Amino acid sequence: MFQTQNSIHCKHYSIEILADILSLPKRAIEARLSKGELKADPYTGLISSEQVEHLPELQSFKNSIWEQxxxxxxxxxxxxxxxxxxxxxxxxxxxxxxxxxVFLNELDKYACQTLRHNRPHWNVVEGDISNIDFKIIKENVDILTGGFPCQAFSYAGKSLGFEDTRGTLFFEMARAINELQPKVFMAENVRALLTHENGKTLETIKNVIDELGYELVDPKVLKAIFYKVPQKRERLILVGIRKDFAKKVQFIWPSPYQRIMTLADAFYKGELYNSDVPVSEGQLYPKRKQDILKYVPQGGYWRDLPDTLQREYMQGSYFLSGGKTGMARRLSLGEPSLTLTTSPAQKQTERCHPIETRPLQVREYARIQTFPDSWEFKGSMNAAYKQIGNAVPVNMAAALGRALVRLLNDIEKI
Known part of the structure; x- marks a missing residue:
């Protein structure tokens, strides 16, 4: 069994785990080691916690109230x-x-089949959101959530308000908020939204939220590895509180889990799952690609290949600048997974199994996103990969959910 040693009570961190916690490239930690700013155990290569526990990211573990x-x-x-x-x-x-x-909307028919299959009692409404009249929802809505796909807005001569976002999927989410008047809403998106169009897109969104009568909590990028998810995924989270409550309550972001989960935690019986990952369907490599990838070590990528194989695999890209670290990439059991995409075998974002030379299988994909093994995905194998790759990791969503429940409980006291 592959063991991991990285709880908040642990005395040492690997270079890889420390780099993940600090949002630094591995080479930045290695540079600190070579300068003598950090020291690694000569036998294990691990860095003692005393050297880094003063850093804010490590302090957040120390002061975590995850259990509460x-x-x-x-x-x-x-x-x-x-x-x-x-x-x-x-x-x-x-x-x-x-x-x-009480109401879930989704356009993709296979995702809708997945939702209905796993939760027959959920009211899943399939179809284009722009065709939905939200007034059909008769219940009082306490909270509205969703990850709107981010399209560019047009800024020419605009006042950057609600009407200016018409034609975008954010506009449809704003329309739902306007019609349903939830006490709280939460939207999630890619980190890149922070800087999209030099910040204009986010500024427009903030203006619309204000116009709708909601106070926006300072947006925050959450790293999934802090919330019991074995994956280096980041999501921008926007939380809005209706203005009649906003001044009387405070949203508190969820605390981090006690340690960083790795691929070993996802694939083997332990803290995350009570059994090893079940065998499932999965894509396969063409024979020549498999022959080449056999030479890539755990955690390695194309630069770890012999030069002749580098040239064959990379072709014209061999001569281009940039690290291209996703190419011919093999994951490592001792680290969290790289962010999953909608396919495990895309050339730019390879996700090769750490031990076997093959792409990750569907259930391995699902575990990295912390779906329970009982959650079944409908549609083809590729449809399943797409649903999993686009998902918010379940454990991170649950941590956010508890923070939102705490907020709603506080609003309820008013």
């Missing part, structure tokens, strides 16, 4: 509407936090 947050429960039933629901990662996490889904 597990006990947060809704003081009454809170109704949730979810838009752009996908294969259910966010909705499942919200359910684990105690929120009740």
């Amino acid at each position: 947050e597990q006990s947060i429960k809704p003081v009454r039933k809170y109704n949730l509407v979810e838009l752009f629901a996908g294969g259910g990662g966010l909705a499942l996490g919200m359910e684990q936090a105690g929120l009740e889904s």
Whole structure:
């Protein structure tokens, strides 16, 4: 069994795990080691916690109240509407936090089949969000969530308000908020939204949220590895509180879990799962690609190949600048996975199994996103990969869900 040693009580960190915690490239930690700013054990290569525990990221582990947050429960039933629901990662996490889904919208027919199959009682409405009249929802909506796909807005001569976002999927989410008037909403998106169009896109979104009568909590990029997810995924989270409550409550971001989960935690029986990962369907490599990737070590990529194979595999890209670290990439059992994409075998974002020379299988993909093994994906194998790759990791969604339940409980006291 592959063991990991990186709890908050642990005395040492690997270079890779420390780099993940500090959001630094591995070479930055190696540079500190070579300068003598950090010292590694000569036998294990590990760095003692005393050298780094003063850093804010390590302090957040030390001061975590994750265990206390597990006990947060809704003081009454809170109704949730979810838009752009996908294969259910966010909705499942919200359910684990105690929120009740009363309406879920999704365009992709296979994702809708997945949602209906796993939760027959959920009200899954399939179709284009722009065709939905949200007034059909008769329940009082406490919270609205969703990950709207980010399209560019046009800025020429605009006042950057609600009407200016028409034709974008954010506009549809804003329309739902306007019609349903939830007490709280949460939107998630890619980190790049922070800097999209030099920050103009986010500024437009902030203006619209204000116009709708909501106070936006300072947006934050959350790293999934801090929330019991064995994956280096980052998501930008936007939380809005209706202005009649906003001045009387405070949203508190979830605390990090006690340690960083790795691929070993995802694939083997232990803290995350009570059994090894089941065998499932998965893509396969063409024979020549498999022959080449056999030479890549755990955690390695194309530069670890012999030069003749580098040239064959990379072709014209061999001569281009840039690291291209996703190419011919093999994952490592001792680290979290790289961010999953909608396919495990794309040339630019290779996700090769750490030990076997093959792409990750569907259930391995699902475990890296912390879906339970009982959650079945409908549609073809490629449809399953797409649903999983686009999902919010379930454990991160649950941590956010508990923070949102705490906020709703505080609003309920007013």
